[in-house]
Amino acid sequence: xxxxxxxxxxxxxxxxxxxxxxxxxxxxxxxxxxxxxxxxxxxxxxxxxxxxxxxxxxxxxxxxxxxxxxxxxxxxxxxxxxxxx
Amino acid sequence: xxxxxxxxxxxxxxxxxxxxxxxxxxxxxxxxxxxxxxxxxxxxxxxxxxxxxxxxxxxxxxxxxxxxxxxxxxxxxxxxxxxxx
Numbered sequence: 515x516x517x518x519x520x521x522x523x524x525x526x527x528x529x530x531x532x533x534x535x536x537x538x539x540x541x542x543x544x545x546x547x548x549x550x551x552x553x554x555x556x557x558x559x560x561x562x563x564x565x566x567x568x569x570x571x572x573x574x575x576x577x578x579x580x581x582x583x584x585x586x587x588x589x590x591x592x593x594x595x596x597x598x599x
Numbered sequence: 600x601x602x603x604x605x606x607x608x609x610x611x612x613x614x615x616x617x618x619x620x621x622x623x624x625x626x627x628x629x630x631x632x633x634x635x636x637x638x639x640x641x642x643x644x645x646x647x648x649x650x651x652x653x654x655x656x657x658x659x660x661x662x663x664x665x666x667x668x669x670x671x672x673x674x675x676x677x678x679x680x681x682x683x684x
Contacts, residue, residue, distance in 0.1 A: 519653060519656045519657070522649050522652060522653050522656075523649075523650075523653045525646075525649055526646050526647075526649035526650040526653055527646070527650075528646070529642050529643065529645050529646025529649060530643055530646035530647060530650065531646075532642060533638075533639045533640070533641075533642035533643035533646060534639060534643075535639075536636045536638035536639045536642070537635075537636040537639040539636075540634070540636045540639075541634065544634065546633070546634050547634050548631070548634060549625070549626065549629065549631050549632050549633060549634035549635050550622075550634050550635060551621045551622040551624075551625045553618075553621035554618045554619060554620075554621045554622040554625075555618070556618075557614050557617060557618035557621070558614065558615055558618035558619075560614050561610075561611050561612070561613070561614025561615035561616075561618060562611075562615060564607050564608075564610055564611035564614060565608070565611040565612075565615065567607060568604060568607050568608045568611055571604045571607075572604070
């Protein structure tokens with residue numbers, strides 16, 4: 515039987531992770547990132563890395579994957595921001 | 600006894616939520632948001648709202664609070680973006 519609540523959790527994780535893709539694309543394409551807050555992305559990455567370890571402890575593949583991928587995407591935003599400074 | 604893993608989870612939630620505060624502040628202060636991806640924030644808000652309901656089902660105050668507050672902060676970024684378009 516399908517657990518609908520866990521499906522909602524998976525869609526939620528997919529949304530909050532995938533949402534960073536258009537931001538990475540926009541920063542890469544327009545080579546302009548001045549409106550993006552560097553502080554936001556630094557604190558956000560710290561958070562996702564902590565979530566990542568939280569997921570490892572709880573053996574939750576969803577938390578590990580979602581936060582691992584989000585951390586990489588957020589790192590790309592920081593990389594593009596520092597590159598186009 | 601303190602459950603250190605749950606403390607890490609709480610710090611993680613605080614970071615991923617609080618990280619949006621400097622972005623809201625920056626968008627509000629500089630009145631410029633063109634580099635911020637609207638698509639990112641729309642998909643992100645959908646994700647946090649789904650997480651919110653996921654938290655209600657699991658009776659997890661941490662998930663409810665973290666995603667409720669993050670959704671409001673992300674909504675403020677969208678509001679400022681549309682306002683300064």
